[in-house]
Amino acid sequence: xxxxxxxxxxxxxxxxxxxxxxxxxxxxxxxxxxxxxxxxxxxxxxxxxxxxxxxxxxxxxxxxxxxxxxxxxxxxxxxxxxxxxxxxxxxxxxxxxxxxxxxxxxxxxxxxxxxxxxxxxxxxxxxxxxxxxxxxxxxxxxxxxxxxxxxxxxxxxxxxxxxxxxxxxxxxxxxxxxxxxxxxxxxxxxxxxxxxxxxxxxxxxxxxxxxxxxxxxxxxxxxxxxxxxxxxxxxxxxxxxxxxxxxxxxxxxxxxxxxxxxxxxxxxxxxxxxxxxxxxxxxxxxxxxxxxxxxxxx
Amino acid sequence: xxxxxxxxxxxxxxxxxxxxxxxxxxxxxxxxxxxxxxxxxxxxxxxxxxxxxxxxxxxxxxxxxxxxxxxxxxxxxxxxxxxxxxxxxxxxxxxxxxxxxxxxxxxxxxxxxxxxxxxxxxxxxxxxxxxxxxxxxxxxxxxxxxxxxxxxxxxxxxxxxxxxxxxxxxxxxxxxxxxxxxxxxxxxxxxxxxxxxxxxxxxxxxxxxxxxxxxxxxxxxxxxxxxxxxxxxxxxxxxxxxxxxxxxxxxxxxxxxxxxxxxxxxxxxxxxxxxxxxxxxxxx
Amino acid sequence: xxxxxxxxxxxxxxxxxxxxxxxxxxxxxxxxxxxxxxxxxxxxxxxxxxxxxxxxxxxxxxxxxxxxxxxxxxxxxxxxxxxxxxxxxxxxxxxxxxxxxxxxxxxxxxxxxxxxxxxxxxxxxxxxxxxxxxxxxxxxxxxxxxxxxxxxxxxxxxxxxxxxxxxxxxxxxxxxxxxxxxxxxxxxxxxxxxxxxxxxxxxxxxxxxxxxxxxxxxxxxxxxxxxxxxxxxxxxxxxxxxxxxxxxxxxxxxxxxxxxxxxxxxxxxxxxxxxxx
Numbered sequence: 001x002x003x004x005x006x007x008x009x010x011x012x013x014x015x016x017x018x019x020x021x022x023x024x025x026x027x028x029x030x031x032x033x034x035x036x037x038x039x040x041x042x043x044x045x046x047x048x049x050x051x052x053x054x055x056x057x058x059x060x061x062x063x064x065x066x067x068x069x070x071x072x073x074x075x076x077x078x079x080x081x082x083x084x085x086x087x088x089x090x091x092x093x094x095x096x097x098x099x100x101x102x103x104x105x106x107x108x109x110x111x112x113x114x115x116x117x118x119x120x121x122x123x124x125x126x127x128x129x130x131x132x133x134x135x136x137x138x139x140x141x142x143x144x145x146x147x148x149x150x151x152x153x154x155x156x157x158x159x160x161x162x163x164x165x166x167x168x169x170x171x172x173x174x175x176x177x178x179x180x181x182x183x184x185x186x187x188x189x190x191x192x193x194x195x196x197x198x199x200x201x202x203x204x205x206x207x208x209x210x211x212x213x214x215x216x217x218x219x220x221x222x223x224x225x226x227x228x229x230x231x232x233x234x235x236x237x238x239x240x241x242x243x244x245x246x247x248x249x250x251x252x253x254x255x256x257x258x259x260x261x262x263x264x265x266x267x268x269x270x271x272x273x274x275x276x277x278x279x280x281x282x283x284x285x286x287x288x289x290x291x292x293x294x295x296x297x298x
Numbered sequence: 299x300x301x302x303x304x305x306x307x308x309x310x311x312x313x314x315x316x317x318x319x320x321x322x323x324x325x326x327x328x329x330x331x332x333x334x335x336x337x338x339x340x341x342x343x344x345x346x347x348x349x350x351x352x353x354x355x356x357x358x359x360x361x362x363x364x365x366x367x368x369x370x371x372x373x374x375x376x377x378x379x380x381x382x383x384x385x386x387x388x389x390x391x392x393x394x395x396x397x398x399x400x401x402x403x404x405x406x407x408x409x410x411x412x413x414x415x416x417x418x419x420x421x422x423x424x425x426x427x428x429x430x431x432x433x434x435x436x437x438x439x440x441x442x443x444x445x446x447x448x449x450x451x452x453x454x455x456x457x458x459x460x461x462x463x464x465x466x467x468x469x470x471x472x473x474x475x476x477x478x479x480x481x482x483x484x485x486x487x488x489x490x491x492x493x494x495x496x497x498x499x500x501x502x503x504x505x506x507x508x509x510x511x512x513x514x515x516x517x518x519x520x521x522x523x524x525x526x527x528x529x530x531x532x533x534x535x536x537x538x539x540x541x542x543x544x545x546x547x548x549x550x551x552x553x554x555x556x557x558x559x560x561x562x563x564x565x566x567x568x569x570x571x572x573x574x575x576x577x578x579x580x581x582x
Numbered sequence: 583x584x585x586x587x588x589x590x591x592x593x594x595x596x597x598x599x600x601x602x603x604x605x606x607x608x609x610x611x612x613x614x615x616x617x618x619x620x621x622x623x624x625x626x627x628x629x630x631x632x633x634x635x636x637x638x639x640x641x642x643x644x645x646x647x648x649x650x651x652x653x654x655x656x657x658x659x660x661x662x663x664x665x666x667x668x669x670x671x672x673x674x675x676x677x678x679x680x681x682x683x684x685x686x687x688x689x690x691x692x693x694x695x696x697x698x699x700x701x702x703x704x705x706x707x708x709x710x711x712x713x714x715x716x717x718x719x720x721x722x723x724x725x726x727x728x729x730x731x732x733x734x735x736x737x738x739x740x741x742x743x744x745x746x747x748x749x750x751x752x753x754x755x756x757x758x759x760x761x762x763x764x765x766x767x768x769x770x771x772x773x774x775x776x777x778x779x780x781x782x783x784x785x786x787x788x789x790x791x792x793x794x795x796x797x798x799x800x801x802x803x804x805x806x807x808x809x810x811x812x813x814x815x816x817x818x819x820x821x822x823x824x825x826x827x828x829x830x831x832x833x834x835x836x837x838x839x840x841x842x843x844x845x846x847x848x849x850x851x852x853x854x855x856x857x858x859x
Contacts (some may be wrong), residue, residue, distance in 0.1 A: 036649045036661065160679060161798065170676075179661045187654070188653050227711055246677055246696055270698050280710060281733075281749070291738065291739065291740050
């Protein structure tokens with residue numbers, strides 16, 4: 001019984017850490033403009049729309065976060081193997097991982113912008129100086145929370161995988177969840193804020209991202225502030241639910257009928273989320289209505 | 299609308315880079331063998347240099363492949379390179395191959411890469427002229443750079459070296475498999491470090507203004523950066539002195555290449571502005 | 583701005599000769615494995631091949647829209663297909679590895695459920711953001727009616743786009759893909775783990791409990807590597823984006839089965855040679 005209570009306590013903690021990590025990850029990728037929405041930041045100068053947005057082209061979010069988290073976890077593991085205290089090891093490991101991330105961010109911005117010289121897109125050194133530290137700070141929160149939850153899973157809950165491998169797995173999962181949930185919000189809602197609300201961006205408007213905004217020329221910090229409210233929170237809830245439910249159903253039900261208990265609970269959860277999704281979809285169709293009249297024939 | 303990749307020409311031909319990269323990587327890997335001859339771990343940093351030369355070769359291969367527009371992103375090429383290379387590399391470290399481990403890794407990875415290239419081009423109907431050669435080269439680069447990481451972190455490339463380490467308990471040092479390159483899954487970290495470092499240079503410099511020297515300088519910078527963190531991790535396996543040597547070599551190399559990369563970017567950029575507004579372009 | 587040569591489009595056509603060559607290669611690898619290590623080795627290789635095929639096939643179900651999806655111009659999830667499938671599958675592998683000592687069947691299904699659960703939550707949150715955050719209903723661009731629910735799609739597509747969000751069939755596709763990928767990855771991990779646990783003590787001259795960390799970590803990293811290889815091959819097969827099982831591109835799946843089988847068998851054979859020679 002004590003074992004289960006201890007397990008539940010750790011699970012709750014990992015769920016909370018995962019929520020923070022998901023939110024920070026999405027905000028960081030929006031401040032730096034990483035992943036699929038970045039194709040618009042790359043395209044805009046080619047269509048004549050020069051801008052002051054940070055162009056951080058470091059692969060997509062899943063492999064990038066897989067690397068930062070695996071790196072943080074690997075460094076933490078190495079320090080712990082040298083008998084350094086666990087908390088200190090994780091902190092130092094994550095700091096070094098974030099330094100690597102910062103350097104990658106600067107080289108990405110310089111490289112992509114220099115290659116767009118033909119279209120007159122300048123390199124803004126002040127953008128480089130101001131955005132890099134902010135994106136590093138958000139990345140640190142995300143990496144630290146992920147490495148800590150991996151350490152808890154390995155140390156307190158007894159998962160067989162060593163810490164760096166767990167860091168890789170949860171880093172890639174973090175990037176996938178945060179990218180899936182947060183990218184459309186940043187791409188459609190904020191980058192194309194001048195398009196009509198409630199509809200996708202028409203293909204003819206590609207590249208025409210918002211460059212002059214509320215107070216002067218838009219920069220990436222404005223984007224981060226805006227997307228954090230909905231996109232960041234949704235990403236946090238998404239990744240938090242993933243981690244929490246996955247561990248919760250294992251801790252509570254893996255002993256029930258030799259493992260089948262956890263499977264049944266998992267399938268029930270999938271069905272519940274399917275129902276919720278279907279409800280959301282039907283709600284939208286009913287309340288928003290179609291864009292055009294439904295075609296009677298065909 | 300995705301980023302269109304343009305015809306990219308100029309610079310050193312790919313064949314030269316391939317041969318240069320291959321030869322330097324093998325030479326540096328074998329230089330780590332000096333560790334065995336002199337019974338120290340001081341020459342572990344040659345593993346890092348091997349990894350860097352392999353990455354320089356590999357990033358140029360990715361540029362050649364992706365110039366054809368493969369329809370999906372650049373990062374996947376790096377992933378498939380290292381995914382196929384990691385198994386070949388571990389197999390090549392077996393004691394039965396002895397000192398020929400780098401050559402065996404090269405041959406095995408070439409076979410895997412060739413078959414993967416054949417699958418992609420013919421079964422999956424991608425029909426890209428450079429595909430088979432590119433995937434072969436990338437699998438070799440993956441295997442050899444992982445071997446470089448292993449040599450940098452553990453001082454050698456033998457199976458025993460990768461799977462056993464030492465742990466001190468109550469003052470006694472005992473041999474343990476948990477504290478090793480494979481047992482502690484540091485091979486996973488090396489895997490991702492290499493996979494991101496191989497695709498980042500082309501991914502970050504692609505565009506109409508792509509220049510070969512800028513991309514290759516960026517590869518060297520990414521390589522040295524990976525070497526810095528790998529040197530930190532090597533403190534757990536090799537003696538502090540040898541790890542410090544690797545760290546110093548890596549930091550000096552990184553500082554130089556990073557500085558050069560910034561200078562080259564300044565050379566190529568349209569303008570280098572500090573806190574200036576968006577310039578007026580006609581019509582927008 | 584054009585690509586280097588006028589490359590013929592990677593069409594959906596099948597290449598029967600190449601498929602036959604692929605099948606022959608698969609048989610050759612199986613035969614080599616039978617020579618080198620009949621019994622445990624061959625069983626592991628068959629398991630790894632099946633796992634790889636499940637990953638490759640499952641990735642076809644996952645709805646991925648790529649860069650246009652990030653602007654609400656195309657349905658699907660706005661991430662790369664290889665990494666999204668890898669993310670879901672690895673979350674499944676995590677669960678499956680935890681259940682490893684409960685037997686092959688239980689662990690595999692646990693891994694599958696883990697992957698399916700991650701995709702269910704992610705797809706639900708994607709629709710949540712589209713509907714409540716951006717005011718955009720889900721609509722498919724490839725079919726006039728959703729095959730599962732019968733909802734009409736064309737009038738819910740905003741002007742100038744190919745559709746957006748995740749219609750119900752894409753959601754179901756995503757969950758199925760996550761389930762298959764998670765199950766496939768877990769099978770690969772378990773087969774390699776059982777093989778290494780049985781043979782590494784003799785190869786390394788150590789006690790079984792001493793080789794456990796090596797067996798677990800090596801099986802884990804090889805599973806991750808095979809994941810990525812199979813997912814990237816599928817990405818090549820569908821040329822980057824797919825709406826789900828209702829997309830016409832889905833019909834290309836036979837090519838992927840052969841491709842994944844050969845690639846997984848080859849890499850699996852190398853993984854088995856580590857303990858067989």
